[in-house]
Amino acid sequence: MIETLAWTGSALRLLDQTKLPRETVYVDITDERQMHDAIRRLVVRGAPAIGVAAAFGVYLGVRNAGTIDALDRVCDYLATSRPTAVNLFWAIDRVKRIGRERGADAILAQAIAMIDEDHRVNRAIGANGLALLDSIADRKSKIGNPVSILTHCNAGGLCSAGFGTALAPVYLGHERGRRFHVYVDETRPLMQGSRITAYELQANDVPATLICDTMTAAVMSQGKVDAVIVGADRIAANGDAANKIGTLGVAILARHFGVPFFVAAPTSTIDAATKTGADIPIEQRDAAEVTRFAGTQTAPEGVNVYNPAFDVTPAALITSIITERGVATPPNAEKIAELLKSPRSS
Amino acid sequence: MIETLAWTGSALRLLDQTKLPRETVYVDITDERQMHDAIRRLVVRGAPAIGVAAAFGVYLGVRNAGTIDALDRVCDYLATSRPTAVNLFWAIDRVKRIGRERGADAILAQAIAMIDEDHRVNRAIGANGLALLDSIADRKSKIGNPVSILTHCNAGGLCSAGFGTALAPVYLGHERGRRFHVYVDETRPLMQGSRITAYELQANDVPATLICDTMTAAVMSQGKVDAVIVGADRIAANGDAANKIGTLGVAILARHFGVPFFVAAPTSTIDAATKTGADIPIEQRDAAEVTRFAGTQTAPEGVNVYNPAFDVTPAALITSIITERGVATPPNAEKIAELLKSPRSS
Numbered sequence: 001m002i003e004t005l006a007w008t009g010s011a012l013r014l015l016d017q018t019k020l021p022r023e024t025v026y027v028d029i030t031d032e033r034q035m036h037d038a039i040r041r042l043v044v045r046g047a048p049a050i051g052v053a054a055a056f057g058v059y060l061g062v063r064n065a066g067t068i069d070a071l072d073r074v075c076d077y078l079a080t081s082r083p084t085a086v087n088l089f090w091a092i093d094r095v096k097r098i099g100r101e102r103g104a105d106a107i108l109a110q111a112i113a114m115i116d117e118d119h120r121v122n123r124a125i126g127a128n129g130l131a132l133l134d135s136i137a138d139r140k141s142k143i144g145n146p147v148s149i150l151t152h153c154n155a156g157g158l159c160s161a162g163f164g165t166a167l168a169p170v171y172l173g174h175e176r177g178r179r180f181h182v183y184v185d186e187t188r189p190l191m192q193g194s195r196i197t198a199y200e201l202q203a204n205d206v207p208a209t210l211i212c213d214t215m216t217a218a219v220m221s222q223g224k225v226d227a228v229i230v231g232a233d234r235i236a237a238n239g240d241a242a243n244k245i246g247t248l249g250v251a252i253l254a255r256h257f258g259v260p261f262f263v264a265a266p267t268s269t270i271d272a273a274t275k276t277g278a279d280i281p282i283e284q285r286d287a288a289e290v291t292r293f294a295g296t297q298t299a300p301e302g303v304n305v306y307n308p309a310f311d312v313t314p315a316a317l318i319t320s321i322i323t324e325r326g327v328a329t330p331p332n333a334e335k336i337a338e339l340l341k342s343p344r345s346s
Numbered sequence: 347m348i349e350t351l352a353w354t355g356s357a358l359r360l361l362d363q364t365k366l367p368r369e370t371v372y373v374d375i376t377d378e379r380q381m382h383d384a385i386r387r388l389v390v391r392g393a394p395a396i397g398v399a400a401a402f403g404v405y406l407g408v409r410n411a412g413t414i415d416a417l418d419r420v421c422d423y424l425a426t427s428r429p430t431a432v433n434l435f436w437a438i439d440r441v442k443r444i445g446r447e448r449g450a451d452a453i454l455a456q457a458i459a460m461i462d463e464d465h466r467v468n469r470a471i472g473a474n475g476l477a478l479l480d481s482i483a484d485r486k487s488k489i490g491n492p493v494s495i496l497t498h499c500n501a502g503g504l505c506s507a508g509f510g511t512a513l514a515p516v517y518l519g520h521e522r523g524r525r526f527h528v529y530v531d532e533t534r535p536l537m538q539g540s541r542i543t544a545y546e547l548q549a550n551d552v553p554a555t556l557i558c559d560t561m562t563a564a565v566m567s568q569g570k571v572d573a574v575i576v577g578a579d580r581i582a583a584n585g586d587a588a589n590k591i592g593t594l595g596v597a598i599l600a601r602h603f604g605v606p607f608f609v610a611a612p613t614s615t616i617d618a619a620t621k622t623g624a625d626i627p628i629e630q631r632d633a634a635e636v637t638r639f640a641g642t643q644t645a646p647e648g649v650n651v652y653n654p655a656f657d658v659t660p661a662a663l664i665t666s667i668i669t670e671r672g673v674a675t676p677p678n679a680e681k682i683a684e685l686l687k688s689p690r691s692s
Contacts, residue, residue, distance in 0.1 A: 021646040183652075186636065186644070188534060188558040194637070194645040202646050209650045212534040212636055213559045214592025218657040221594060246560025248567060252602045253595055290532065290558055291540070296640035299532070299540040300367040300548050304555045306529075311564040 001157045012056040021199040032061030039081035046159020051087035055095045055111035062104045083281045086234040086271040115161045121266045122162035124324035129169030146179035153187045153244035154196040155231025165264040166229040182208040189289040220257040232265040239315030239331030240277030248311040264322040277312035347503045358402040367545040378407030385427035392505020397433030401457035408450045429627045431579040432617040461507045468508035470670035475515030492525035499533045499590035500542040501577025511610040512575040528554040535635040566603040578611040585661030585677030586623030597663040610668040623658035
């Protein structure tokens with residue numbers, strides 16, 4: 001797998017995902033301002049990776065200040081980088097508690113441990129998801145034929161430290177000799193599908209077909225999709241899931257065509273304090289993301305634009321939520337609460 | 347309205363729509379090869395405009411050959427420019443018959459008459475559509491508030507010689523003091539929504555908001571859309587409608603959210619010889635439309651791409667088909683046959 005982030009001993013090295021697929025460039029982040037900027041500009045993106053990066057950002061801020069007294073200020077500051085992904089707040093809270101009790105070095109140790117933890121969590125999500133895909137393959141008698149997955153945005157290796165979430169079942173299955181074909185929605189406006197998902201699937205030798213977001217319905221109508229798997233940026237206590245803009249549309253299409261729609265995410269993405277999807281703050285981003293592409297103007301000057309970064313898929317449209325601790329089918333408040341009470345997978 | 351096409355006396359002057367919104371450039375087409383290229387490259391696009399342009403292309407080919415004997419060859423050649431829009435074949439057949447009986451000058455006279463006819467047809471579609479929108483406004487008690495329309499691709503003035511089809515009710519209503527707000531899907535891959543629809547709505551002072559195709563579901567889920575209106579490239583005898591890729595998805599979302607979904611098209615778009623949508627040939631276009639944007643690479647080299655230019659929306663998902671001769675609600679084989687038998691509007 002391509003490395004999303006790594007600790008160099010003095011800095012967090014990030015793959016600059018804004019430059020994909022044209023350039024594979026790493027940047028070394030050495031202070032909390034750079035980290036804030038990297039998260040806000042999507043140099044590092046994807047809920048799990050944002051969490052890990054933020055934990056390192058807290059360490060870098062405290063280290064540079066030379067005093068643990070900076071902890072609250074650094075944490076508050078980093079929490080303003082993006083509003084929707086709950087893993088950001090979860091990770092910051094976690095290292096804040098540890099820092100307060102045990103100091104800066106303990107924050108660093110925790111942040112490094114979170115990389116390993118992410119790997120384990122990703123593999124556990126992969127195993128739980130793969131069991132679902134295997135049962136679909138059995139039901140469809142797809143022996144010898146690849147199972148066809150559609151995904152939106154990027155919840156692959158580059159959204160995390162490891163296998164990713166939505167693509168974890170695919171990568172784990174690929175390791176174990178299962179065959180997949182992945183339809184990749186390009187995911188306007190920032191094209192995480194074409195730029196990042198298509199890139200990493202190609203790098204990992206998983207057969208894939210890139211489509212525009214306008215083509216998802218056509219592909220499903222032709223019976224070409226066995227299952228949809230997407231990630232999530234925040235899951236409410238009732239199972240409603242915020243994810244990259246366009247996910248809600250894909251979920252509605254999947255329901256229309258009878259295609260199972262799975263959300264794969266670590267339990268750290270579940271926010272028990274958020275009752276329903278209506279309570280999830282949705283980040284609004286710059287109009288220029290829609291009116292320009294790579295510096296080229298694609299819409300008339302002065303046009304009015306609406307550019308939400310996420311939408312909320314109601315639990316009722318989700319077949320299962322796949323986590324490292326198990327699967328919620330169908331996702332609802334009870335099933336989600338059970339998952340959160342169940343033991344962590346090792 | 348911005349002029350889509352005009353006869354100069356010796357050439358057909360076309361607005362080069364591939365250059366919008368950055369440049370407003372006209373090109374003079376003087377022979378059938380240039381016309382074939384202009385249709386294929388989408389210099390001129392939209393079912394009604396393609397029909398008119400092809401009629402002029404037939405004239406130019408015969409004129410340049412200096413003999414009506416070239417008629418069949420020129421017609422056959424122009425018919426290969428694009429496969430889906432039936433108006434192309436309808437217009438070629440129409441001038442072919444006239445040319446055979448009455449010679450080259452009669453073809454030119456007919457092509458010129460088709461421009462005027464297109465204006466009349468557009469206004470009649472506008473009047474029939476506006477009645478539907480007025481009844482929605484009444485039902486929703488939108489007195490004083492704009493009716494909110496969502497459209498996909500471009501079926502406005504620039505798809506025809508006049509008002510267009512999908513936007514005709516909006517433009518006619520705008521003339522008559524009705525208030526509208528139009529959500530414009532950008533319509534990847536070729537962005538006819540952001541490049542063309544947003545451009546012409548702005549030029550005609552109709553309030554509009556540009557969104558990516560991924561945002562349609564979010565906008566509908568917020569109750570922001572009162573009705574969807576799109577055009578069509580071919581309507582089968584049973585009411586199934588081929589239109590720009592992504593239309594099927596919008597229709598499914600509209601059904602999910604209880605939003606009326608209208609298809610507006612001249613009766614020349616109805617092909618009685620095409621029984622159902624399954625019989626409509628779907629043009630596949632170059633992968634580079636998906637992997638590059640405005641010259642910038644947006645996907646990894648060598649990625650597999652699926653790029654159909656159109657999809658088919660089944661009649662069951664269409665609330666009404668709006669034509670210049672009346673409205674088919676719900677669209678089905680009987681209602682469509684009735685429309686085709688009804689007298690032309692003057």
